[in-house]
Amino acid sequence: MNKNKLQIVMFIVLFGSIIFGGLLGVYLIYKNTGVFHSEWIPAIIGGVLLGFIPMLLRKKRGGTIPDVDERSMMLYKKYFMAVLYLVLFGSGAGLLILFLNGVKYIETGMLIIYLMVIYMLIGLGVLVVKRL
Template sequence: MNNRKLQITIWSVVIGCMIIGGFLGVYIIGKETGEYNYEIVIAIIVGTVLGFIIFLLFSKWNKKRNGNVPDVDERSVLLMKRYLMGVLYVVLVGSGAVLLILYSMGVHFIETGLLIIYMMGLYMLIGLGAIITKQF
């Protein structure tokens, strides 16, 4: 399979997964409330396809403006690898330490909402660090 066909296949799968995820969201909301709002389906499909078209146009414009400059070089890859390896150990050791401290304080049950907030904070910090690392 050549590069163009592979790229089309990958984007088709990504767009399909986004649309299926939207349908799944409509199903879950309908199951909770008891009524299925099928008007949202049109918004899901149009929003996904329109977002893809905007991304495609922006990508073409950026390539025309910058030429054939690569997004990353070897130094950036090395910096990202070092950063993500460091973050892995900090998150693992830090989460383990937090769990041990909570257990020693007598907390035996952790609310799911607090875990979601904790993971969201971790993802945001790791993503922000990755963006900063990629820039420098």
């Protein structure tokens, strides 16, 4: 199988998996009502397509220039080590502050939002480090 066919298969499998996960999420959210809300289907497919557009429009580099070199790997390594400790100590400090303020329970939705913000900030940091 040549590279182009393998890439097409990869996009189809990834695209299908993400759509399946989105539909499964809608089912799990609304399973108590017994109604599957089909108005989410276009939003899921549209979101996946919008997410895939930058990957499909990406330009290929000519020649033998590698995407990642040793300098980039060292920058990534330093960034991820710093982020690891900042997230660990920052989360620990946040939990300690909540505990000292008398918070006994944390809502699961708030934890999901916290993790989503952490992932987005780490992703934005990777984009900045990639440009250095």
